[in-house]
Amino acid sequence: MSSGASQTRxxxxxxxxxxxxxADGFAHVRNAHESEMAEDYVELIAELIEAHGExxxxxxxxxxxxxxxxxxxxxxxxxxxxxxxxxxxxSIFLTDRGQALAExxxxxxxxxxxxxxxxxxxxxxxxxxxxxxxxxVSEATLIAFENHIKGSD
Amino acid sequence: MSSGASQTRxxxxxxxxxxxxxADGFAHVRNAHESEMAEDYVELIAELIEAHGExxxxxxxxxxxxxxxxxxxxxxxxxxxxxxxxxxxxSIFLTDRGQALAExxxxxxxxxxxxxxxxxxxxxxxxxxxxxxxxxVSEATLIAFENHIKGSD
DNA sequence: TAGATAAGTTAGACACGTCTAACTTTTTGA
DNA sequence: TCAAAAAGTTAGACGTGTCTAACTTATCTA
Ligand SMILES: [Mn+2]
Ligand SMILES: [Mn+2]
Ligand SMILES: [Mn+2]
Ligand SMILES: [Mn+2]
Numbered sequence: 017m018s019s020g021a022s023q024t025r026x027x028x029x030x031x032x033x034x035x036x037x038x039a040d041g042f043a044h045v046r047n048a049h050e051s052e053m054a055e056d057y058v059e060l061i062a063e064l065i066e067a068h069g070e071x072x073x074x075x076x077x078x079x080x081x082x083x084x085x086x087x088x089x090x091x092x093x094x095x096x097x098x099x100x101x102x103x104x105x106x107s108i109f110l111t112d113r114g115q116a117l118a119e120x121x122x123x124x125x126x127x128x129x130x131x132x133x134x135x136x137x138x139x140x141x142x143x144x145x146x147x148x149x150x151x152x153v154s155e156a157t158l159i160a161f162e163n164h165i166k167g168s169d
Numbered sequence: 170m171s172s173g174a175s176q177t178r179x180x181x182x183x184x185x186x187x188x189x190x191x192a193d194g195f196a197h198v199r200n201a202h203e204s205e206m207a208e209d210y211v212e213l214i215a216e217l218i219e220a221h222g223e224x225x226x227x228x229x230x231x232x233x234x235x236x237x238x239x240x241x242x243x244x245x246x247x248x249x250x251x252x253x254x255x256x257x258x259x260s261i262f263l264t265d266r267g268q269a270l271a272e273x274x275x276x277x278x279x280x281x282x283x284x285x286x287x288x289x290x291x292x293x294x295x296x297x298x299x300x301x302x303x304x305x306v307s308e309a310t311l312i313a314f315e316n317h318i319k320g321s322d
Numbered sequence: 323t324a325g326a327t328a329a330g331t332t333a334g335a336c337a338c339g340t341c342t343a344a345c346t347t348t349t350t351g352a
Numbered sequence: 353t354c355a356a357a358a359a360g361t362t363a364g365a366c367g368t369g370t371c372t373a374a375c376t377t378a379t380c381t382a
Binding site (some may be wrong): 049050055080083085086089090095104105 | 366368370371376377378379
């Protein structure tokens with residue numbers, strides 16, 4: 017066993033965190049990954065509905081940078097998850113739950129982008145980084161971001 | 170077609186970004202996901218070597234919160250990728266490339282955690298958020314984080 | 323209004339990262 | 353020293369998210 021008898025270093029090295037806490041952190045990330053697809057889709061669907069009155073697979077595919085069959089498959093997953101309403105060959109709409117999730121995601125996305133920009137990051141980079149970062153920001157961090165934006169305007 | 174004749178809204182809605190740029194953002198995130206496993210592993214392997222002199226699958230599994238066969242499989246992927254050196258049933262070591270990647274990841278991890286803490290986030294939350302955020306932070310953003318830390322000490 | 327084009331679906335493949343069950347090898351300690 | 357325990361591997365399964373090829377449905381336009 018590596019933590020036997022007179023093991024010393026691990027108690028002195030600041031890098032060596034509590035294994036359980038560390039595992040908890042990684043579990044959180046894996047968990048966030050599971051929601052990521054749904055979050056990006058409902059967010060985008062809400063944007064498309066606002067901009068065009070409807071969300072069509074062809075537009076979703078273009079903006080996501082994926083092929084049409086990927087969208088078909090994922091939309092049917094969202095339907096099973098109760099986030100979208102949809103009839104075959106027709107546009108996609110959000111359920112109440114989907115709408116609520118979309119609004120939360122859009123808020124979060126906006127805050128992260130604005131925050132990065134308030135740090136001096138250019139818009140393109142801010143958008144790029146935010147698209148990934150948004151899924152890993154806790155509510156506490158989000159509030160800290162908001163406060164920082166307020167404090168620097 | 171939804172962008173026909175007198176389509177107006179999309180030119181006025183700030184939310185509706187350029188589709189191509191948006192697709193580029195999502196592509197970046199998908200790309201980051203592909204490196205994520207490798208980054209977390211080499212970072213952790215470097216930490217374990219520093220703390221214990223060696224990195225053993227059992228410790229990697231514990232700290233990652235996954236089962237042993239997952240580690241075996243992923244380590245062999247890292248070996249194929251040229252990031253680790255390893256003989257069957259023995260401890261894991263980093264190649265020069267693995268070492269370089271690990272150092273870059275540890276630096277990034279440290280900066281993200283310190284930055285979040287400088288915003289008033291508690292350590293546990295900062296570590297948790299950072300574990301996911303770190304993979305989506307561009308060098309430009311990282312430097313902005315560093316500057317912000319300096320400016321607030 | 324019918325033929326051409328665009329949009330959407332289905333089927334089937336693939337890589338990734340996870341798991342359990344069963345097996346092998348190494349390490350420990352009586 | 354050698355049997356038991358711990359560590360590690362192998363085999364095989366699963367869900368996710370992506371793709372291409374082939375097909376079906378809807379929309380546009382001559
Ligand atoms: Mn996103
Ligand atoms: Mn987003
Ligand atoms: Mn990480
Ligand atoms: Mn990390």
